[in-house]
Amino acid sequence: MHHLLDGVHLAVFDLDGTLVDSVPDLAAAVDAALQEVALPVAGEAKVRDWVGNGSRVLIERALADALGEEPGEAFAAATHEHFLRWYASHPCEHTRLYPGALEAIKGFWARGIPQYIVTNKPEAFVCPILETLGINGYFEGWLGGDSLTRRKPDPAPLLHVSQRFGVEPAQAVMIGDSRHDIAAGRAAGFRTVAVPYGYNHGEPVAASQPDLLVESLAQLV
Structure with a gap:
């Protein structure tokens, strides 16, 4: 795995714009x-x-x-x-995994690293998309934007997940495509990884200064 992930015991992914083009x-x-x-x-x-x-x-x-x-x-x-x-x-008629996403998910799973999704999408839509794409079994669970009282860029969802798994924030990574993902990860004390191909309101996600920027999630594993 990429050296930034040395000692990581929890991987949290954003969904839209990171794993899938929805x-x-x-x-x-x-x-x-x-x-x-x-x-x-x-x-x-x-x-x-x-x-x-x-x-x-x-x-x-x-x-x-x-x-x-x-x-x-x-x-x-x-x-x-x-x-x-x-x-x-119609939650997943034309939604597709980005190239490299499946390789990354399988790579973390093969190494026994728990994977979780934290998205601002309403929670009810997450499972149908994961099931349709055949990847729900790789994740320990997910939080939507309406699952808690606060959502990204607030760090609360990430801290909720790290506490659930008993993982220190410094041993977790937030992987996303937008400034909200990077801000939430940084505020939670997570390591942060960004991809440039997603949805960031027309702004380059590099401006948010993630710890690592990769063209493809496959580069992580």
């Missing part, structure tokens, strides 16, 4: 929700810059773009419900 399905759900409220669709390119802070924020960004102003609370909530219903029925 934007095609997310964009379809966003566009379906916008159509439900008689607004023009956003399209996949815009959605790529909006994801990363959970589904409610995603919808708020889509509505603000379509309306030219911030949406009202009730309107955003109703549109979010449309999104959730659509996405629940």
